[in-house]
Amino acid sequence: MQVDIERIRQLCDLERNQRIFVDDMMIEQNALDKLAYIMKTYYSRFHHIVMICDENTYEAAGKKAMEQLPDMGLIILDPTGLHADEHGVQAAEKQLRHFDEIDFLIACGSGTIHDITRYHAYQKKIDFLSIPTAASVDGYVSTMAAMTWKGMKKTFTAVSPVFVLADTTVFSHAPSRLTASGVGDLMGKYTALCDWRIASAITGEYISEPIVNWEYEILEQLVSNLDGLQNHDIKAYENLIYGLLLSGLAMQIITYSRPASGCEHHCSHLWEEAAINEPIDYYHGEKVGVGMILCAEVYKKALERLKTKAYTVQDHVEVETELICQCFQNPVLQEEILKENTPNILQDVNGQMLKEKEAEIIQILEELPTSQEMTQWMKKVNGATNLSEIDLDENLKSLTLRVSPYVRKRITFMRLIKFYSFYEEIIA
Ligand SMILES: [Zn+2]
Known part of the structure; x- marks a missing residue:
């Protein structure tokens, strides 16, 4: 091509x-x-x-x-x-x-x-x-x-x-597992873009519209090519590598990983650090794909709550230092994570800002495919779709979503939902 x-x-x-x-x-x-x-x-x-x-x-x-x-x-x-x-x-x-x-x-x-x-x-x-x-x-x-x-x-x-x-x-x-990993890594842009757009709406963080639109184009092509990958169609493979290369170029252009990495990558990083789990040996995109599905499920739950408007927001959200220390017991890693969270990346964000941008947040979340759709898509390439398929205990879901936003100094919606009164309910 x-x-x-x-x-x-x-x-x-x-x-x-x-x-x-x-x-x-x-x-x-x-x-x-x-x-x-x-x-x-x-x-x-x-x-x-x-x-x-x-x-x-x-x-x-x-x-x-x-x-x-x-x-x-x-x-x-x-x-x-x-x-x-x-x-x-x-x-x-x-x-x-x-x-x-x-x-x-x-x-x-x-x-x-x-x-x-x-x-x-x-x-x-x-x-x-x-x-x-x-x-x-x-x-x-x-x-x-x-x-x-x-x-x-x-x-x-x-x-x-x-x-x-x-x-x-x-x-x-x-090997088909490698291809499925590529699909997971690329499809993870759905949640990554959702995070970038919401963070930008709240904090005014720089966002490139042309890059975002271009990535959505790549995602659309990816989804329409999944049957082709299943049938070993050469064109579908070319499209997949093209999408992956373009996603890499988006990072080159922006100079950091924001266009390609959000909450779903944070889940993957957390599992790789083996802080709350035993070490696992799965490909990057396999972990990203599972992370994406877990995050999308919670994001859609948040969307439903936001639409009812029956919720309140906290004024400020502090770093959960105690939780971090409990999870990251390795002293070197713990120090690193605490450093990553000092100062609190949410120090200039308050609940009122989320309230004011409610309509915009709802719209961005509406555009996110559901976790069921993502699961179906990943299944087409025999990709992993849940924790047990990557040798993780299903009980780790809630803790993963709670702790993973702390692994990188980056505002994601997974971090921001801690402001909402419905947080405990949707994260459980
Ligand atoms: Zn990646």
Whole structure:
């Protein structure tokens, strides 16, 4: 499919210095056959190229890439227990040292390989090209590397790929769980956008209308393509990776994750920190998808209460420090979370502000699909739809929704509903 990079550039607000770092993207069948041509056309100044992949992604795409560029260096990591963490970074670093000179990297793999590569590209101050092997996350073009560093979730400043070469033949054959994860990550924009719009309505936080509209367009396409994914239709896969890449570009343009991450990602982050649960081993988008469904259910309950107008609002909502300390018993993590919540992100918000914007909040919540719709959609790709499907106790629902807004310094509706008198009822 044709990617109109110029149209994407036009979404940048130049007065805000918004820009994208990707020169171009190619999404098509056998796109890998054009790797040598792309390197010659765009990046002929680089002569010391190294590709990073793992044993699985080497088989899926790396081999073919090597045929295109037989002189480039190759690093194949062991996929067993490979994560975007200090061990993964070191494993790559050990092999990178074998090369005297490197002026360009290629990431060939899914999210982990990309985060490891973008970390090293940033350290070496060089560019890299992305070959995604699964439509599993929206982070391929991220400028941040999402890492677990010594057990803590951390985001490192890193670099975006300068080019994305997405070979449909490769990622449409990825394990279906990875594709379902991509659907979950992308569909999670429904709740993320809902949060952004409500927060902006209440606090005046910056929001980009063109980006928001563009994301809704992507979501509409995603939903209409779910049957295609089920039937292994190539076009549906291309659309999915296109949506994921565009979501990543939306983050590049805005320069932080607001367009792509809200309450649903906070649930996922909370579970990853294993503060209220045993550690679980599921893909990012699987957790995001479940988080989205839980949040949408509560948001719709709030909508019903708001429409009755039979409620009151608290003047102020304090940080629930005691609850945080109870949940985050690991002292390092606890300190981190308390720091994240100092000062209280809601200190300048009062209940009256929510009252005044009631009509606007209702309208935004009306536009959110229901949790039942989301569940049906996720089921079409055999995605996870509830806590037990990602090995979490169903009883964790209420605690997740109560605590997860504290994992990041960001106003979501999940945080704001603490103002309403119906909060305890709908969160239970
Ligand atoms: Zn995500």
